[in-house]
Amino acid sequence: MVGGPPSFNYPGCVNLSLKNGTILVGGDFHLWPGRNPVCLRAFKKFVDDIKPDVVILNGDVLDFPKISRHPQNWESAPDVWEELECAQDHLHDIEQRCKRGAKKVWPIGNHDQRFENLLANSTPQLKKVKGVHLADHFPNWEKAMSCMVNYGLEAGRTMIKHKPMGNGKHSAYNAVKATGTHTIFNHLHAQKISPVSDYRPFDLYGVDTGCIADKEDQAFGYTENNPLDWRSGFALLTYLDGRLMCPELITKLTDTSVYFRGQVIRV
Secondary structure: OOOOOOOOOOOOOOEOOOOOOOEEOOOOOOOOOOOOOOOHHHHHHHHHHOOOOEEEOOOEEEEEHHHHHOOOOOOOOOOHHHHHHHHHHHHHHHHHHOOOOOOOEEEEOOHHHHHHHHHHHHHHHOOOOOOOOOHHHHHOOOEEOOEOOOOOOOOOOOEEOOOOOOOOOOOHHHHHHHOOOOOOOOOOOOOEEEOOOOOOOOEEEEEOOOOOOOOOHHHHHOOOOOOOOOOEEEEEEEEEEEEEOOOEEEEEEEEEEEEEOOOEEEE
16 A cells, blocks of 8 residues: 555655555756667666656656756757656656556756756746646646655665665665665665674665666766776565565666666567
């Protein structure tokens, strides 16, 4: 069952209760018109095949390079309207594949925030005008800062948000140690699972889900062709009796395949 009364009373947090079921989490799509990376295709396929109870777009669905605070160069980049239309098309495709009643949540990412930040800082008088909020363009997705699952069940209590508490390579482990809570994020693009064991009768998991975008994408040109400890992919969370089982990763293998549960899946 998905839903239930809120119990984690932080502003901008969506509260979910899921005793038995699955959540598909993917982030850092950085969608650009004309591009359809393998992990985006795979994410849609998993929504279609698994029919998860909850689908989470964990931030940075859009890239918005033209409204970045960083200096622009001569490289071509899509206009804002092109990015919005591209994202609407892809998200509509995902929505069509969701099972009836599936919860669809979008924890906001730092790139997503560029849209409203620009408008709020330049024309605050437009605050209540329809269209100035990102949510206006994607009405079927619940926007949030974070998503808390099974807050009242210690073995299943899971915080899902775009950015971890820190930026180091041990962020997944450190987030779990600091909060005593399963923590799922992306932002760092590294894709890894960090189990944490203590005197609890179960493990806690810190998970970086990776990035849906290809790490060679033009959106990441700022990395200047340096080797990147990144991986393209996403994660599947399974809950049994309210407890989070060991999370599973879906990882890019080639431009036409991903790896999951010992199998190569072509998409």
